[in-house]
Every structure is written in structure tokens, then in C-alpha cells.
Amino acid sequence: MMLQKKVNYGFNGYKGPAIPKASRSIRGRGTIKKKPENNQIQAFEILANVAGNFLQESENSGLDNVASAKDPHTFSSADMKDKLEDEGGSFKKDLCEHGNCSEIVSACVPNRQGKHENLRVVDNASFPGNHLEGQGQNILEREDERVKRRRVNEKNTHIKGCFEGLMEPSCKVSKDCSSENNVAKSSLEGHRHLDSFPSTSSGRKLGRDDDENLVNSTQLNSRDKISSTPPDMQKLKYASSLMSDENNSRDNSELENLQRMYPFKKRKFFNQTSSSTSDRGSQCQGTFDSSDTTRVNDTNHGTAIEESSSRVGQQVHSGSKGCNVKLSIKSFKVPELFINIPETATIGSLKRTVMEAVTTILGNELHVGILLQGKKIRDDSKTLIQTGISQDDKRHRLAFMLEPRHTSNSPSSCNDNPCFLTTGSQQKLSKQSTSLMLQQGTYNVSQERSMIKIESCVEGDLNVVSSPTDTYANNNMSKCRTLVAVPAINMEALAVVPFRRKSGNPDFAQRRIRRPFSVLEVEALVQAVEKLGTGRWRDVKQRAFDHAKHRTYVDLKDKWKTLVHTARISPQQRRGEPVPQELLDRVLAAHAYWSQQQCKHQLKPL
DNA sequence: CTTAGGG
DNA sequence: CCCTAAG
Numbered sequence: 001m002m003l004q005k006k007v008n009y010g011f012n013g014y015k016g017p018a019i020p021k022a023s024r025s026i027r028g029r030g031t032i033k034k035k036p037e038n039n040q041i042q043a044f045e046i047l048a049n050v051a052g053n054f055l056q057e058s059e060n061s062g063l064d065n066v067a068s069a070k071d072p073h074t075f076s077s078a079d080m081k082d083k084l085e086d087e088g089g090s091f092k093k094d095l096c097e098h099g100n101c102s103e104i105v106s107a108c109v110p111n112r113q114g115k116h117e118n119l120r121v122v123d124n125a126s127f128p129g130n131h132l133e134g135q136g137q138n139i140l141e142r143e144d145e146r147v148k149r150r151r152v153n154e155k156n157t158h159i160k161g162c163f164e165g166l167m168e169p170s171c172k173v174s175k176d177c178s179s180e181n182n183v184a185k186s187s188l189e190g191h192r193h194l195d196s197f198p199s200t201s202s203g204r205k206l207g208r209d210d211d212e213n214l215v216n217s218t219q220l221n222s223r224d225k226i227s228s229t230p231p232d233m234q235k236l237k238y239a240s241s242l243m244s245d246e247n248n249s250r251d252n253s254e255l256e257n258l259q260r261m262y263p264f265k266k267r268k269f270f271n272q273t274s275s276s277t278s279d280r281g282s283q284c285q286g287t288f289d290s291s292d293t294t295r296v297n298d299t300n301h302g303t304a305i306e307e308s309s310s311r312v313g314q315q316v317h318s319g320s321k322g323c324n325v326k327l328s329i330k331s332f333k334v335p336e337l338f339i340n341i342p343e344t345a346t347i348g349s350l351k352r353t354v355m356e357a358v359t360t361i362l363g364n365e366l367h368v369g370i371l372l373q374g375k376k377i378r379d380d381s382k383t384l385i386q387t388g389i390s391q392d393d394k395r396h397r398l399a400f401m402l403e404p405r406h407t408s409n410s411p412s413s414c415n416d417n418p419c420f421l422t423t424g425s426q427q428k429l430s431k432q433s434t435s436l437m438l439q440q441g442t443y444n445v446s447q448e449r450s451m452i453k454i455e456s457c458v459e460g461d462l463n464v465v466s467s468p469t470d471t472y473a474n475n476n477m478s479k480c481r482t483l484v485a486v487p488a489i490n491m492e493a494l495a496v497v498p499f500r501r502k503s504g505n506p507d508f509a510q511r512r513i514r515r516p517f518s519v520l521e522v523e524a525l526v527q528a529v530e531k532l533g534t535g536r537w538r539d540v541k542q543r544a545f546d547h548a549k550h551r552t553y554v555d556l557k558d559k560w561k562t563l564v565h566t567a568r569i570s571p572q573q574r575r576g577e578p579v580p581q582e583l584l585d586r587v588l589a590a591h592a593y594w595s596q597q598q599c600k601h602q603l604k605p606l
Numbered sequence: 607c608t609t610a611g612g613g
Numbered sequence: 614c615c616c617t618a619a620g
Contacts, residue, residue, distance in 0.1 A: 512614065538608060553608075558614070561611085 346518075515550060517559050522579050525556055525563070526586050533594040534560060563587045 341350055370377045377387055517525070528544035537553035545551040566574055567584035 514614070535609070537610095554610095555614075557608095557610075 512550070516576055519577060519579060519583070521545075521548070521551070522559070522563065522583055525559060526583055526590065528556075529560060529594070530586065530590045533597065534591065535594070535598065560587075560591075564591050567591075 339350075339354060372388060379387075524544040525540065528540040532539050532543065534557075537557045540556050541551065541553040545556060563579070563584070564587055566579060567587045571578075571581075
């Protein structure tokens with residue numbers, strides 16, 4: 001568009017518009033502010049993840065329905081390895097070591113003998129078709145600079161999601177809980193998202209933590225130590241285990257033990273007092289409702305999860321009597337999603353969009369829905385046996401799905417498609433998500449109104465959205481990927497990315513998602529500044545980014561600042577998408593020119 | 607609401 | 614990007 005325009009600065013060749021009206025003092029208007037540790041969220045990390053739990057064991061008696069989720073990160077590696085070792089699954093160990101344990105989900109129902117063996121970590125890979133395709137790259141926004149300074153080697157702070165479509169195939173029920181020692185091979189470790197900008201120089205960061213927001217996990221992890229400390233679990237934790245005992249007709253709603261952690265300002269979080277954090281605290285801890293899981297309620301949040309695991313084991317020992325039903329949850333269904341994104345949007349934006357859509361939808365108090373042969377089981381008090389989920393029936397189609405809280409009450413069956421977006425908070429979701437409508441014609445995935453399967457790949461492949469139809473039809477669908485997106489970046493496109501705001505809670509103001517400037521945008525900015533000069537950011541905004549709602553004049557100003565900085569440093573030190581040197585030169589030229597002008601008019605205002 | 611700067 | 618003092 002206007003790339004050809006070259007401007008010559010220096011001398012008097014530059015004929016810029018009138019000098020900024022209100023030329024301001026060049027001197028710092030700086031701000032010395034004492035940062036109030038307010039409750040605002042500085043960084044948010046939305047992690048949509050499912051299947052992030054380890055085996056849970058239920059106890060034989062009474063409310064044995066203990067669902068426990070183990071945070072892969074809090075879970076001691078030794079702990080995990082032991083288990084893995086027991087399973088003889090090297091892969092699992094691998095998993096653990098890579099901090100990917102969260103992919104493992106399993107549920108066991110104590111067998112009548114209360115055999116100890118039942119307490120196992122079932123690797124979903126143990127089952128055919130369960131290859132970690134479901135692993136999702138979660139996009140998360142990181143607190144940048146602030147946290148950057150505190151890099152510490154930590155484990156993943158982001159969770160890989162595992163949103164998949166129906167999981168019939170993946171959800172198996174087996175009688176014996178000790179038969180899955182199979183080890184699946186996977187490229188789990190290949191978590192790094194290799195962007196078009198391979199990390200080259202050693203000094204650089206591995207990935208671009210910009211556009212895709214997908215960064216090598218270790219990279220991210222090491223970003224901040226705080227983030228991975230127990231109180232600040234930045235991941236979603238879902239507990240999804242199913243346990244029941246025929247004797248226990250009481251409460252099997254343990255499946256509701258899904259906890260979602262909302263993004264919040266770390267800083268704030270730590271300053272929170274117990275009282276103020278009560279709410280989010282529990283969420284962050286990923287603990288379960290004590291009401292539902294009485295087993296773990298007595299411990300503090302920080303350790304509850306781990307405890308549950310061990311306890312479960314003990315409980316089992318105490319002798320449960322019932323046939324164990326072992327479940328391997330490969331994936332969860334997610335509510336229908338519509339994505340509407342311009343053709344010009346980038347893949348990265350698509351990923352973000354999908355991710356955000358997912359987190360938006362799932363972010364509100366999740367629930368686990370259970371489908372048996374397509375029918376939603378609503379009676380939480382029924383036992384597995386009563387429901388028909390017995391160890392003998394290995395063919396019963398059992399499926400789990402994630403759903404917004406409210407929907408759990410809606411009578412609609414899963415068959416007729418889970419349009420979870422309905423009431424209450426969902427409304428806003430709908431609104432927010434409206435921007436995520438699939439471009440018709442692209443892939444009529446959304447038309448189906450069926451569940452969407454979002455399949456993330458280990459390597460950070462594009463998230464996939466496929467119609468459930470496919471999913472149902474094909475068990476191997478995990479391999480087929482229906483990409484939904486469309487690229488081309490209309491600055492506007494990203495602007496509408498829906499983002500869930502914690503309604504009514506200003507304390508949860510989210511940090512805006514990071515949206516690196518594209519070269520095109522830089523070009524536009526440079527041109528505008530060349531024309532208008534620095535100091536007229538609002539005009540620049542109107543001139544070049546009027547339709548880019550996500551770019552505020554402050555953003556432009558900031559970008560210019562960084563551009564100038566970028567232009568001054570060696571190319572090797574630059575990060576992110578490379579900006580053509582030509583542009584950087586123009587930046588310097590314009591910057592020099594306008595700085596001079598500014599000085600001029602300051603000393604001697606015409 | 608804008609700017610300008612530090613964080 | 615955020616936060617804010619100054620205009």
C-alpha cells in the first residue's frame with residue numbers, strides 16, 4: 001500500500017505537517033509512582049485444559065467418590081515416577097518429566113475387593129487410539145517484563161489442553177485396572193512451537209512468545225517462579241474422575257470437581273489475604289469442593305491435591321468391594337464454538353481465537369457431563385452400576401464432556417447437541433463469541449451444531465476443530481484435522497477476540513492479550529509518524545489505526561518507543577518478528593527529525 | 607481524554 | 614502492555 005513511500009529526513013527535505021499543536025515538554029513527565037498493589041490482574045493466564053488429572057481412587061465405603069486431581073507440577077516428580085515405574089511405562093515417565101502428566105486421566109472405581117492395584121495411573125496412551133493428540137497447546141498470556149526479571153526454572157506453568165471431541169473411543173472402561181501398561185509413543189516433548197522464526201542464535205529465546213503466544217514450555221516456565229508456586233497455580237485444573245460404589249448411592253457428583261482457575265494478577269494474588277482470596281484461592285488451588293470431596297477438604301489447599309492421591313490409595317487398601325471400572329478419558333467435549341475470523345488473520349490469531357473462545361466458554365465454572373450411549377446422565381446419585389457403567393460392559397459408550405455450569409441443569413441431552421451457550425453468563429459469552437463465527441464456506445464445521453473437537457497437538461499444531469460427526473464416525477478422527485481458520489490480518493480481526501471478563505469483578509481486570517505488531521502495522525505506524533510526528537499519537541491512531549480497535553494510541557506510542565529502541569540495537573538482539581531494516585531506518589530518521597523539531601519549537605516556538 | 611515516561 | 618502524573 002504505502003510501502004513505496006520513502007521519506008527523506010534531515011535537512012529540510014521533510015515536509016511534515018504542522019508541528020504538533022501542544023508540543024510538550026520533552027522532559028520527563030515521567031512518573032514516579034508507587035505501584036499500589038491493587039487487586040487488578042496484571043497477567044492472566046487462561047489455561048484450558050482438561051484431562052489434567054491423575055488417577056483418582058475412590059474409597060470403598062460411603063462417599064467414596066473422591067475425585068482428585070493432581071497438579072502435574074505440584075505432584076512430586078518422584079511420586080509420579082514411582083507410579084510410572086510401576087506401570088512400566090517409560091513414556092509415562094517421560095511425560096512426567098516433561099511436565100505433561102496432566103494429560104493423563106483416569107478414573108477407577110474400586111472393585112469389590114478393594115484391590116490396591118486399582119490405584120494406578122492410567123495412561124490414556126494405553127488405549128488404542130489414545131495417542132496424545134489431544135494435547136493442546138494452551139495459549140496463555142504472560143506477564144511480561146515484570147515477571148521476566150524473575151525467571152526461574154520452573155515447570156510448566158501452562159497446561160496443555162486436551163479438548164477433544166467426544167471420547168467414546170477414548171473413554172474406555174475396563175475391568176481390570178492393571179492391564180494397561182502399554183506405553184504409547186508420542187512426541188510429547190515436541191512441545192515447542194516452531195514458528196516461522198526458528199530460534200537461532202543461542203542468545204535468543206527459543207520461541208517467539210509473541211504472535212502465537214506459544215512458547216516453548218520451558219521457556220515460559222522459567223519465566224517466573226511465582227507463577228508456579230502453589231498458591232499461584234496458573235493452570236486450570238480439572239479433576240475428572242469417576243468413582244462410585246454401589247453402596248454409595250449418595251453422591252457421585254464428584255465429577256463436578258472441576259476447578260477452573262481464573263486469571264488474576266499474580267502480584268495481587270500474593271498480597272491477598274486469605275479472606276479476600278477465598279474465592280479465587282480455592283480456584284487457584286484446584287482443590288475440590290469439600291462438600292463433594294470430603295476426603296480432601298481438611299487439608300489446606302496447597303496440599304489437598306496431593307493428599308488426595310495418597311489417601312485414595314490408602315482408602316482403597318482399606319478394602320473397597322466393588323468391581324472397578326476403569327476409565328480413561330482421552331478427551332472432553334467442548335461446547336460448540338463458532339469462529340469467525342477473517343481470511344487475512346494469521347494462524348497465530350486463529351489459535352488465539354480458538355483458545356480464547358474455548359477458555360471463554362469453559363472458563364465459567366465447568367462441569368463435567370457424562371454421557372452414556374449418547375444420553376446425558378443427570379442423576380448424580382446413581383452409582384455406576386446402577387447407571388449401567390459396569391465393568392462388564394465394555395461397549396457402553398461413555399463419554400465425558402465439559403460444559404458450563406448452568407447447563408448441567410438443562411434437560412437437553414447431549415444428543416441434540418450441547419449448545420451450552422445458553423443462559424446467564426453464557427449470554428455474554430455468546431456475545432463475545434459472536435465474533436468467532438466460522439466463515440461460512442470455509443468449513444461448515446459449525447453448521448453441524450455439533451460439538452467441536454478441539455484437538456491440540458503436541459507440536460503445537462494448529463488446533464483443530466472438527467465436527468463431531470466426524471468424531472463420532474471416526475475414531476481415528478484424532479488424526480483428521482479440519483482446520484477452520486482463515487488468515488489474513490485485518491487489524492480488526494483480532495480486536496474482536498472475545499475475552500471473558502469476570503463479570504462484575506473489577507479485580508479481575510485482565511491484562512490485554514499481547515498482540516505483536518505485524519510488519520504491516522509497523523509500516524503503517526512508521527508512515528503515520530513520518531507524517532504526523534511523534535507526540536500526536538491520537539492522530540496517528542486515527543490516521544493509521546483507526547479501525548484497529550485493539551491498538552490504542554498509547555499502544556502506538558509504546559510501539560514507536562520500542563521501534564526506536566529496536567532500531568538502535570543490533571539485529572542480533574532483536575526479537576520477535578523481524579522488522580525490515582528499511583523500516584527501522586525510517587524509524588530512526590523520523591524519530592530524529594521529530595525530535596529535532598520538538599526541540600526547535602521548544603526553544604523557539606514559532 | 608491525551609501525552610509522555612517509567613515499569 | 615500497564616500505570617499514571619500532568620496537561
